[in-house]
Amino acid sequence: MNKRNLFVIITLCALIFSCGSNADTKKKHFSIKTDNNQSKFKLGETIKASIANNKKIEIDSVVFFLGDIRSNSSSGFTYEEKLDNERLGKHLLKAIVYFDGEEEDIYKKITLLNNIPPKLYKYKIIAEYPHDQNAFTQGLEFVGDTLYESTGKNGLSSLRKVNYKTGEVIAKKDINRKYFAEGITIVKDKIIQLTWQSKEGFIYNLNTLEKTGNFAYNKSKEGWGLCNDGKQIYKSDGTEKIWILDPETLAEKSYIEVATHKKVKSKFNELEWIEGKIYANTWQKDGIAVINPKNGALEAVIDLSGLREKVTQHSDLDVLNGIAYKKETKQLFVTGKNWDKLFEIEIIR
Incomplete structure (x- = not known):
């Protein structure tokens, strides 16, 4: 390359950089x-x-x-x-x-x-049921007496139908090992399931567990938890945002951000819709947040300290994660990742 051409290239680069810099650093008047x-x-x-x-x-x-x-x-x-x-x-x-x-x-x-501190609730154990210790629970939801469960980890992810009283897995669909499955929610005759970092979710037939479709994430980078109110679907992604999805297209339409009277909160995991509120596990915390879906106010925290000590202690035991509500009988159930028990609890306000 001769010197003349080199000089022209250097001059052009300098002009481009200068124009770009001026555009980016234009000083505001106000x-x-x-x-x-x-x-x-x-x-x-x-x-x-x-x-x-x-x-x-x-x-x-x-x-x-x-x-x-x-x-x-x-x-x-x-x-x-x-x-x-x-x-x-x-x-x-x-x-x-x-x-x-x-x-x-x-x-x-x-x-x-918010202008009001979160209320603090405690719990009472009503009953204990067996739960698969090898289930890395990511999503939990009832339809009638049947418990549907999503389990995670690459190579171990699955979608299951469970007899909650006996812990028996009635039906199970294994997920491709490249996916780390996350939360689920059930809308009419469809199960919606998230994956963690693959930016992709799946749709299944409620009765057969056969996969019928998939969907892409939009602005959210990860998938954590899901729930629905019968009209809209709510999705957590590990940030302070809980996304509101269109129930037909599953596109992210808008979001709320969760906040207390002191700060904005994040790391909400498994979600459950209970009597007009979003109940959410907080990753690495022994509790459930009660969230107002209209404005994101964190209205209460259910302290579940001590529950983890009541399951068999082993090397793969992990955090509290899994909330399921039987709205017909108003029963609340919780479990955790690789826990060998499913607990029915009553909230003490």
Whole structure:
């Protein structure tokens, strides 16, 4: 390569890099300033914000958004919003500033929290039933008296029908060893099953356990737990998000984020829909979180400490995971990964 060509290539690269850098680092004229630079707000509080305009540029108008929702309560160049039933978690407060025939989008990260601490519940064991010690439980759900169970680990993953009173596996479908199966939920005559990191889920016939289809994840990177309310499907992915899926296409439509009065929470595993709330195992915790599906508020924690000590102790014993509810009789059951017992428990409020 001659020197002239080399010089041209170097010059072009420098121009491209320079243009890219300028585009990425374009300095904003304005910023959003909240009172006392506050970034965390609780339900019942009021967010107050204004436009910081250090260059004293003449502003024509400003439009504020909380997430995707345009504010109707802003006045002039200020924003004021009392929090009521907003979804909790991380949000962007956005402003579009119009000035001198131009417009500029500016953002401020804020976090919305619940205004009530979670209640703490305990439990009482009602009954104990045998459970397959080799089942690495990932999903658990009743249809009538039949318990459906999803088990995990590569090469050991399965979908099962179980007689919960005896622990007998009535039917079992082994999953391809390349998949690490996760949570399940049942919608009408279909079983929906997640995989952990393969970004793919499966659909089965409820009666035969035959696979009838599959589906891809969208924005979520992993699959952890599933439940449904009869209209929508809820999916956890290990983050603070619980995704809301379309029951027909299984596409991720939106999400809630789980939060207490202090912070946003994550690592929700197996899910179960119980009397209008989402009950969720928290990975590596001996408890169940009770979550409001409308706004993500973590309303209560069921302390299940001591339950793990009541099963046979062995080298493969793992964490609490598995919640199943018989809504006809209002019975609640829990188990864990490689536990040899299924427990029926009563919540003590």
